[in-house]
Amino acid sequence: MNVREVQEAVRTRLEPVREALKAIPGLPDMFEQCFMNTLDTTVQIDEGRTFVITGDIPAMWLRDSTAQVLHYLRFADLDEVRQVIRGLIRQQVDCILYDPYANAFNKTPHPGWDATDLPKKKELVWERKYEVDSLCYPVWLMHRYAQATGDYAFLDEACLQALRAIVDVFRTEQRHETSEYYFIRTNCPPSDTLSNEGRGAPVGYTGMTWSGFRPSDDACTYGYLVPSNLFAEKILGYLAEFAARANDPALADDARKLAGEIKSGVAQHAVVRHPEHGDIYAYEVDGLGNHHLMDDANVPSLLSLPYLGVCAKDDPLYLNTRAFVLSPGNPYFSAGTYARGIGSPHTPKGYIWHIALIMQAMTATKTSEVTELVSMILATHADTGFMHEGFDPNDPARFTRPWFAWANSLFGELLYGLYEAGKLESVLSGITR
Secondary structure (H helix, E strand, C coil), X not given: CCHHHXXXXXXXXXXXXXXXXXXCCCHHHHHHHHHHHHHHHCEEEECCEEEECCECCCCEEHHHHHHHXXXXXXHCCCHHHHHXXXXXXXXXXXXXXXXXXXXXECCCCCCCCCCCCECCCCCCEEECXXXXXXHHHHHHHHHHHHHHHCCCCCCCHHHHHHHHHHHHHHHHHHHHHHCCCCCECCCCCHHXXXXXXXXXXXXXXXXXXXXCECCCCCXXXXXXXXXXXXXXXXHXXXXXXXXXXXCCHHHHHHHHHHHHHHHHHHHHHCEEEECCCEEEECCEECCCCCXXXXXXXXCCCCCCCCCCCCCCCCCHHHXXXXXXXXXXXXXXXXXXXXXXXXXXXXXXXXXXXXXXXXXXXXXXXXXXXXXXXXXXXXXXXXXXXXXCCEEECCEEEEECCCCEHHHHHHHHHHHHHHHHCCCHHHHHHCCCC
């Protein structure tokens, strides 16, 4: 099978949505090119493996590669799609077994982002910034694939070894002071390396699992990254189900126990009282009494928790947190002429991310909010027809990353999901043309 066969198979399924989008000039083509961007530009199929680069960086992130293909699972009745996803699962398993602390990988030997990083990387590692979510996303992909297909053939011994490695790393990093992991990069901004001789700021034991870096690949201020821990708790349940199916009760029990410890740690250490919004989740904590109130556009984020399956959209604690992160109280919330939403310290101050606007729409409960967000997106792609990383809300032609497949996939997923839910016509009718 080659990539062209998959592209052709998926494109046949897009026509009903294209037809529904015709009320907005140019939107059918924009939808299709965003929905297809991953398959059209980033997928490499080789010997049963699917390698998915992130876009303008020629490396595969465990997080991004999963997020880039999830919207294709609605077409899992197509053998071509199943082969692509199974191949990606195999590739991700290989990556985890190669180095479970790495966040991004090369297809062939390459010095990666910075050849001077310490400790010295293996030749297939692009970057070795340890991020909790990097080990969550592959399990989520397995779960979503199995749900869509009923196919568990991927659950072989190599896959089980990878699942054990995930639990082992999460357990080790519950007590980071005993871990051998460190990361040092020189001649870079402070956010690109870890303080304290590469160990990060001190933390106390909480039951949560430590993360060196955020999904943005920026260093954590405090080591317990709350949205990633909430995601880890969720995926450990999926991992336990896989282990039970594969007749590994010890792994299943350990995963469930670890999930319970993380849940307890979040409840005891990560919920803080805000004077305006009530009880909310902190973004990061250290187990020593310090917490960081903010949200970042990258997923897992606090905003994205319902999308990740962590909680319901109407969960009271989530709603309180959502109100905070979508307010000026969040230091990375910005507003301008064309949009308002969440950005990231990873991009210029005041920039907003399309991923955050899309995630806000996906977690909204009111059609009016979704309409407003789609309108913002259509006003800020700078006539490119693609999503970007961050953009200036007063001048959307100023943006970062012209080729960012994850954001494009999410926009395609948003519109297709609205179509499936019977809400697309209502959303489009409220857009001023």
